[in-house]
Amino acid sequence: MSKKNASTLPVPSVSPKTSAPEPAAPKKAAAKPAQLVTAVEMGARQREISVSEFFTKNRHLLGFDNPRKALLTCVKEAVDNALDASEEAGILPDVMVQLEVVPTAGHALPASQATRFRITVMDNGPGIVRQQIPRIFAKLLYGSKFHRLRMSRGQQGIGISAAGMYGQLTTGKPVKIISRTGPKAPAHYFEVQIDTKKNEPLVHENKQIKWEQPRGTQVSIEVEGRYQKGRASVDEYLEQTSIANPHVRLIYKTPDGETKDFPRTYHELPPAPREIKPHPYGIEFGMLLKMLQDTKSPSLSGVLSSDFCRVSPQLAEDICKAAKVSPTMKPRDLKGHAAETLYQTIQATKIMAPPTNCISPIGEKAILSGLYKQIKGEFYTAVSRPPAVYRGNPFIIEAGLAYGHRPDDQAKPKQPAMPKAEGEHEEDNSELARVIRYANRVPLLYQQSACATFKAVLSTTWKNYGVTQSRGALPGGPMVIFVHMASVWVPFTSESKEAIADYDEIQKEITLALRECGRRLGLFIRRRERAAGEYRRRNIFELYIEEVVEACNRLKGGTLPKEKLKAQLQKIATSRTGGMKTDEALGKTSAGPEGLPHSIIVTAEGIEGDVELASHIEADAATAASAADADLLGATEPKAKATKRTTNKAKPATGKSTQAPKGKAAQMALFVEKPATGKTSSDKAKRPDKPNKRNTPDTRTNAVAPREKK
Amino acid sequence: MTTKQKKTTAVEKKLISLADIVVTAAERSKDPTFAIPIRALSNVAFNERKGLIEMGSKKQARSFFNVGMAKKFMQTVLVADALSELQRADLTTSLREIYYRTKHTIKDSHENTFDTQDESDPVIEDLEVSLAALREELHVRAENSGSIVGPVVFADDGDRVDCSKLGKGGYSVPSIVEPEYLEIRRCTADFLLLVEKGTQWNRLSEDKFWRRYNCVLLTGNGQPPRGVRRLARRLHEEYKLPVYVLVDNDPWGYYIYSVIKQGSINLAFESNRMAIPKAKFIGLSSADPERYELPRNVGIKLNEKDIARAKELLNYQWFQKPAWQSEIKRMLTSGLKYELDSLANKDFQFLTKKYLPRKLKEKDWLD
Incomplete structure (x- = not known):
């Protein structure tokens, strides 16, 4: 029951062995120049690099590039852990995030100028057993998530211990933890640091304390950081988290002393994702070799059928036969060329796609409620695609859309009937849509343009759906586009886990989901325009008749029989537009939600569509x-x-x-x-x-x- | 001044006739419609004999009870009203003031009669064309964006303006230069040099080029406005001054020259009054870089738009003379354009001391 977000960072590959073969080659070639170092001398310098030392030098790989991003990464790691733990334990998460300015040199600076912050994240999760606390928070690459294929937030970064280490590096302060596993258990207070040489926890303080929380965990880290609102800020991260996780209640205390409450609007836990075995299509050759070494199974066919999903004993035998290896041989003995043949045979064999019920999508209703809660718009819709598979990994794409200005916002300038000044008209056109991206419910805030989701948004022809779009740009208009990828293994473009890689299968699913959203948006926009058009046709003439008659009268020196002229013109107008028919059509053709599943439409008259959901929110x-x-x-x-x-x-x-x-x-x-x-x-x-x-x-x-x- | 009074009534009558169209149509239960001549390439013809671009007879109907045109129709009536108000009050105004004068929110709505000046400007041009009234006659003036210096004397509102005694800044050309507003008292110049760019006009003015060569220097800062064109035409017509045009060597420079010479497509209806068919193109020619040994590196690569525009020019009827065809083709082959300013590469005063003197001596110009 560890609450640890272990890393997927390729740290093991940086073991000293990798550097050994390389210096050997130049040494042989360069026999003559005397000043070169000998292999012995070099060997003396070659030694193990601890994971923690590696981190110290490469913190940018883990999202600690600059103080602003580091602050966000710390919050993110702590929140992701809290949510993962609570959900796994079946608890509806209540999470409190607090950022405080730590006074430096004796006086507290305003949040925007401060350089040191205390991050406190508290949850109502299952808590952590006492003996595990130090290792979870002060040992890198320690935890429960790395070794299994299961959808969780915690692929994201190296985990809370990296955040703790960052704090330790920049402020020298230990991580403070309070955890309690239940009301009958005592609450434990720890202060821990990492021994960066050995990658082992150092416990500074350990005592039982009184804690008002009946259960949960609280982490407090002091870090060097920079607090700035706007794009890719802590505020944006929490807001987006709340959209994709409407089952979470989030309280955020900003460093400015404000308290923001993101209420829970969806009172169901998402179905728990299930763990699966790797699918043969999804593994690399090296991974296969490792699995052959580590397996508990005595025979080769046994490895294939028991350690992989979708490989039956019969299929395992067939594969062995096709690869010309004995199904009964010891897996450890398969090496070199034969192993490679086996790998290629597996890839060439037709194997059923992996099970997809291991993934837990957010769900259309939940997305809808998340969007409706956080974004003020006129139209909302959400689409969950059926599961699909890339390279043996099942995944689900979900997309959502919020569009327009909420009518009560629009109504404000209307009330005093303020005449429009020049340029006030075009506000809709200047705005571009915003894309919010998620992987396993975690908002992705950096490297937007490298992300498969963003590319799919760009390549979608939004013009077909009544939205403006310049070439190679985001669609225009007040719009938020939501894209979520849920998978047991989200393929990121780099270790910093900021953008989803561009696999064809993923791209295709995103595009299909976006098109469905777009199609619904198009229906909504067209319907609304049609209604507005009818209204315009009828009104336009009435409005202009007044103007034309007044102007003509002035031209004629005020001698015209105005009322008569007006009546004559109105008669012509009525005969041209079909008179009453237009009026009748008007009442009936106002935009309605029929034919638009999983959508909410907000009009000046009220809410249509998933009204029940909206009113609950x-x-x-x-x-x-x-x-x-x-x-x-x-x-x-x-x-x-x-x-x-x-x-x-x-x-x-x-x-x-x-x-x-x-x-x-x-x-x-x-x-x-x-x-x-x-x-x-x-x-x-x-x-x-x-x-x-x-x-x-x-x-x-x-x-x-x-x-x-x- | 007496003629002015008479004209005013004529224009006002024309404006009032628009109101009559509405009233008559309403009585007959017909859709009120104005016929507006089309101001586009499709409706202009080049009159080779006169050397002018003339407007054709194609008209476009603007009717009230058509959803697409209703607003334009309403705007046309509003502008006509404002223009007749000017006539009655005997005032002149700017395009922008007309826009502000006619802008208001329509009763019981949130819609403005005009949202930007871009909507009212074309309506004014429409009225000029369809009523066959000049902008000056409608009492609308443009911005003063031209300068003149040289041996000319004007009378402007009773003030005597001697353009040879105005330093290097010269006299700012008003937008309405009709005889009743601006009188040319005397002109002793031998020719008129119309310069595209203000910067090069400044160079010539500062170097007192006009004094040495006894000429009038005129600029319109880019595409010359009506006032500048009309003034050049009057000097050409009334004082028989030959007109030479000095522009950048790019397709836009060529077009500026052609507008001065033959008139523009948009204002084809004014060609008769504005165009100077005998104007000559003195430079910069695409042959000049070689002849004046301008290094290749002061040229600018033609961009896609330049190339497209140059190809358009090749097809215009008024650029069909062999000399012009080879002039434009030479530019396209070299792939480069040259600014007047690039002459400074040789010497700051190259334009004044070498280029123009040689051009004039060799009579090296295009017709």
């Missing part, structure tokens, strides 16, 4: 706002029913006995939860059939089913 936001003032940590008046529901539901999904005893769960909620309403009961009814469906063998229909249900 608004109610939630209202409760959250009122609760925000209350002391977050002190709120111990929970709704027993709500919390119980959560723990019950999560249990079958994870199959782990990580929860605290049910009876006590009542006291555990950090924040007052929304009372169960009609909506939640319907969720309850829907919920049980989901896990069942997930177990059915036909994964494709299974994944589609919840989409069609609505």
Whole structure:
């Protein structure tokens, strides 16, 4: 039950061995020049590089390039860990993030100029057992996520220990941890640092303390950083996290002393992702060799069928036969050319695609509620694609879209009927769409243009959907485009995990999802325009008749029978536009949501589409706002029913006995939860059939089913 | 001054006739429609005998009860109203002031009659053409963006302006230069040099080129405005001054010359009054870099737009003379354009002391 975000950084490859063969070659070639170093001398210099030392020199690889990014990376690692742990334990996450300015040289600077910050992240997760705490927070490459193929946020970066080490490097301060595994257990307080030579934790302080939290973990790191709002800031990261994780309640205390509350708008935990074995198509040759070495299976065919998914014993035999190796030979004995043949045979063999029910998409409803909560728009839609596979790794693409200005925003300038000044008209055109990108629910904030999602947005022909787009640019207009990739292994372009690599299969899925969003947006825009067009046709003449008549009258020196002329012109206008017919059409053709699944349309008259969902979000936001003032940590008046529901539901999904005893769960909620309403009961009814469906063998229909249900 | 009074009423009558069109159509239950001559290449013809671009007879109907044109129609009536107001008050104004004068929010709506000046300017030109009234007659002036220096004496609002005694800054050419506004008292110059760029005009003015060669120096700072063109035409017509045009060696320079000589497509209806068919192109010619030993590195590579424009020019009827065809083709072959300013590469005063004297001596110009 470790709460560790182990790295996927290719640190092992930097072991001293790699450097050894290279110097050897030049030495032989250069026999003559005397001043060159001998192999012995060189050998004396060659020694092991500890992972921690490597990090010290290469922190940019892990997202600590500059103080601003480092601050974000630290927050990100801590939040990702909190969410992963809570979700795995089946707890609806309540996370509090606090940034404080640490006074340097005796006086506190304003947040925008400060260089030192204390980051505190607290969750209501399962907590960590005492003996694991030091290693999780002060030993690099230690944890539970690296060795398994399971969808989690924690592929992202090297983990909380790297953040701790960054803090240690820049401020010399240890990481402070409080953790408690349940109300009956004591809360432990630790102060730890990393021994950078040995990559081992150094415990400075370890004691039991009184903690008002019944359960959870709190990490506090002091780092050198820079706080700046705007693009790729901590604020943006948390806001986007909240969009893709509407089941999370996030409280953010900014260094300016503000408290931002991102309420929970979706009261269901996402279905727990399942761990799978690697698919033969997804592994590299070296990986295969390693698996042959490490396997517990006594025979070669046994390795293939038990360590990989989708390889039956029969298929394993066939593969061995085709590769001309004995199925019964010891896996360790397969080497060199024969191993390579085996690898090529595997790649050439037709093997069923990996199971896809191991992935947990956000879901259309949740995306919709996330977008609706955070972005003020007129039109929202969300699409989840059925699962697909790239290089043996299953993945799901989801896309969403929020468009337009909310009518009540538009209405504001209308009320005083302010005449428009020159240039005020074109505000819509100057704006470009914003793309928000996610991998396994984690916002990606850097390297937008290198990302497959961004490229797919650019290559989509948005003009077909009634949106402006210049060549090779983002579509224009007030629009937020949401793209999420969920996979057991998200292929990033580099170690810094900022952009998704451009595989054809991934690109295709993103494009399809975007097109579906675009198609719905196009329907919405066209419908709205048609309605507006009818209105214009009728009105345009009436408006202009007045102007024309007045001007003609002035031209004629004020001698015209104005009313008569007006009446005559109006008569012509009516006969030209079809008179009453237009008026009738007007009332009926206003934009409606029919034919637009998973969409919300906000008009001046009200909300259409997934109205139920939208109204719940608004109610939630209202409760959250009122609760925000209350002391977050002190709120111990929970709704027993709500919390119980959560723990019950999560249990079958994870199959782990990580929860605290049910009876006590009542006291555990950090924040007052929304009372169960009609909506939640319907969720309850829907919920049980989901896990069942997930177990059915036909994964494709299974994944589609919840989409069609609505 | 007496003629002015008479003209005013004529123009005003024309403006009022627009209101009559609306009233008559309304009485007959017809769609009120104005016929507006088309101002585009498709509706101009080059009159070879006169050496002018003349407007054809194609017209476009602008009707009120057509969704696409309704607003334009309304705007046309509004501008006509504002113009007749000017006539009655006997004031002149600018295009921008007309825009502000006619701009308001339509009653019971959030729509403005005009959103930008780009909407009102073409409407004014439409009215000029369809009413066959000159802009000056409509009492609309453009910005003063031209300068003149040399042995000319004007009378402007009763003030005597001697352009040979105005230092190197010269006299700022007003936008309306009709005889009733600007009188040419005396002109003793031998020729008129119209320079595209203000910078080169400054060079010539500072070097007192006009004094040595007894000429009038005129510039329009780029594409010359109507006032400058009209003034050049008057000096050419009334004082028989030959007109030489000095422009950059690029397709836009050629076009500026052609506008001065034959008139423009957009203002084809004014060619008769503005164009100077006998104007000569003195430089910069695409043959000059070689003849005056300008190094290749002061040239600028033609961009795609330049090339496309040059090819368009090749097809214009008024560029069909063999000399012009080879002039333009030479530019395309070299792939380079040259600014007037590049002459400074040889010497700061190369233009004044070498280039123009030699040009004039050798009578090296294009017609």
